[in-house]
Amino acid sequence: MRISQTLGAAAIFLAACATAPPRELVDARAAYEHASTGPATALAPGHLAVARDQLAQAENAYASSPRSPVVRDLAYAAERQAEAADAAAGAEQARRDKAAAQAQLAAAATQNRQRALSAEQEARQAQQQAREAQQRAASESARLSAEEQARTEAEAAAAGERNARIRAEQQSAAAMRRLEEIASVREEARGRVITLNGSVLFASGTATILPSARQRLDDVALALEHEPRARFIVEGHTDSRGSDTTNLKLSDARAHAVREYLVDHGVDASRIVAVGKGEESPIATNATPEGRANNRRVEIVINRRQAER
Amino acid sequence: MTRASVGIAMLLFAGCGGTAPPTRALTSASEAIGAANQAGATTARSAEQYLATARRELDDARARIDEGDNRGAYRLLVRAKADADLATALARREHLQNEAAELGQRAEALRNQTRF
Numbered sequence: 001m002r003i004s005q006t007l008g009a010a011a012i013f014l015a016a017c018a019t020a021p022p023r024e025l026v027d028a029r030a031a032y033e034h035a036s037t038g039p040a041t042a043l044a045p046g047h048l049a050v051a052r053d054q055l056a057q058a059e060n061a062y063a064s065s066p067r068s069p070v071v072r073d074l075a076y077a078a079e080r081q082a083e084a085a086d087a088a089a090g091a092e093q094a095r096r097d098k099a100a101a102q103a104q105l106a107a108a109a110t111q112n113r114q115r116a117l118s119a120e121q122e123a124r125q126a127q128q129q130a131r132e133a134q135q136r137a138a139s140e141s142a143r144l145s146a147e148e149q150a151r152t153e154a155e156a157a158a159a160g161e162r163n164a165r166i167r168a169e170q171q172s173a174a175a176m177r178r179l180e181e182i183a184s185v186r187e188e189a190r191g192r193v194i195t196l197n198g199s200v201l202f203a204s205g206t207a208t209i210l211p212s213a214r215q216r217l218d219d220v221a222l223a224l225e226h227e228p229r230a231r232f233i234v235e236g237h238t239d240s241r242g243s244d245t246t247n248l249k250l251s252d253a254r255a256h257a258v259r260e261y262l263v264d265h266g267v268d269a270s271r272i273v274a275v276g277k278g279e280e281s282p283i284a285t286n287a288t289p290e291g292r293a294n295n296r297r298v299e300i301v302i303n304r305r306q307a308e309r
Numbered sequence: 310m311t312r313a314s315v316g317i318a319m320l321l322f323a324g325c326g327g328t329a330p331p332t333r334a335l336t337s338a339s340e341a342i343g344a345a346n347q348a349g350a351t352t353a354r355s356a357e358q359y360l361a362t363a364r365r366e367l368d369d370a371r372a373r374i375d376e377g378d379n380r381g382a383y384r385l386l387v388r389a390k391a392d393a394d395l396a397t398a399l400a401r402r403e404h405l406q407n408e409a410a411e412l413g414q415r416a417e418a419l420r421n422q423t424r425f
Contacts, residue, residue: 047398073384080359080391087398094405101412108419 024075025062028055031082035089044088051085054078172226179223182216191230191303194220195283198238198254198296207253209261217258220300221265224272232272233301234259239292240279252276258298328379334386335374338367341393348400356399363392 032055040048058074065071179185184195201213209217224232236251236258252275259274284291342363350356366389373382 069384073387076388077391080395084395084398087395087402091398091402091405094402094409097409098405098412101409101416104416105412105419108416108422112419112422 021062021066022072022075024072024079025058028058028075028079028082031079031086035082035085038086038089039093040085040089042089043092044085047081047085047088051078051081054081168226172223175219175223175226178219182219188301191301191305194223194300194302196220196258196298196300197293198298199293201258201298202254205250207250207257209257214261217261218265221262221267224262224267224300224302227302227304230271230302230304232262232267233303234262234272234274235281235299235301236274236276237281237283237295237297237299238279239295240282240286241292244278248276248278250276251278254298258300262300328383330374330379331370331383331386334383334390335367335370338363338370338386338389338393341390341397342367345393345396345400348397349404350396350400353400353403355403356396359392359396359399363389363396366392 032051035048035051054074055078058071058078061068061074062071176185179194182200183197184193186193186195196213196216200216201209203210224230234255236253236255238247238251240247242250255274255276259272262272263269279286279295282291282295283297284294286292286295342360345356345360345363348356350360366385370382370385370389373379373385
């Protein structure tokens with residue numbers, strides 16, 4: 001009877017074991033199930049193996065002595081070990097994440113440094129280009145200023161020349177007008193001929209220029225100065241009274257006197273010659289005093305054609 | 310098999326009668342608690358409760374030893390070690406995750422900087 005009671009008790013125990021394991025064992029089984037289907041398999045296999053062994057011990061203890069408090073202690077430890085396996089897997093993942101983040105940080109820092117260096121270099125290049133551009137602009141500006149200045153000067157010079165030419169022409173025209181007031185001026189085939197009356201220039205029978213004639217001769221000199229390329233011939237003429245020889249000599253002396261005066265007053269000596277014509281070229285009749293007076297003259301021929309040769 | 314589980318298995322067959330004070334188990338549990346401290350369990354929210362439990366269990370075990378209940382003390386020390394070990398594992402995970410997250414944020418910030 002006692003044996004059967006014992007067996008019966010054992011059967012009850014077993015039955016109880018099969019239907020109601022201690023809470024700690026249930027928790028341990030769940031914890032292991034969770035750990036073994038998670039990342040611990042790959043990331044913390046060692047910890048998982050320990051957890052498996054501990055659970056196995058708890059199961060064995062439960063199988064052999066279901067009500068023993070040792071079962072609960074073993075199951076408690078097994079549950080903790082399974083949770084630790086999970087945590088170890090999480091730690092391993094975090095270690096890998098940390099390493100990856102460190103690598104990314106290093107890469108980003110390197111990239112940052114390189115970009116900073118590039119930016120610095122670009123800034124220096126840009127500065128250099130800006131300086132060069134400034135220099136080119138300054139050179140260009142200087143060149144343009146110089147050109148502008150040269151152009152302005154050239155224009156001023158041209159204007160000056162034009163003005164001078166105009167003034168010279170005006171002066172020449174004015175001189176010629178004055179001359180026309182005091183002398184006869186006409187155009188002939190041989191050139192422009194200025195005729196000055198002999199009695200206005202010289203005392204009778206002499207080749208000495210009268211003081212009163214100087215102003216006229218000054219005007220003639222001025223008019224001749226405005227013919228810078230022409231050649232001049234000063235011709236002395238007399239009337240027919242007296243001998244040919246005397247008249248020739250007198251006319252020659254008078255022509256030379258006028259030439260000398262003109263040269264002294266600015267006419268180029270190399271372009272002016274003097275010649276006495278005596279009585280050979282009258283312009284009026286020698287029969288009348290008037291005609292004779294007209295024949296007694298000095299002619300200055302302005303020959304432009306000579307200059308052109 | 311761990312030392313603790315071997316010890317427990319011996320207890321199964323010890324039967325009634327006195328057992329020696331669980332000196333090794335005490336050392337083992339104390340070292341485990343020390344390791345948890347070193348791993349930063351006191352500053353890891355996920356770990357601190359297990360560390361606190363381990364300390365309580367250790368203190369209770371010492372009290373049981375003083376009372377002569379070595380078996381009861383042993384059982385507490387087994388739990389204390391298990392709790393301390395878990396506290397260590399959780400602390401390591403939490404601190405590593407925090408460090409990884411911080412580094413990840415710094416890397417992202419730096420990448421954003423370089424983009425602009």
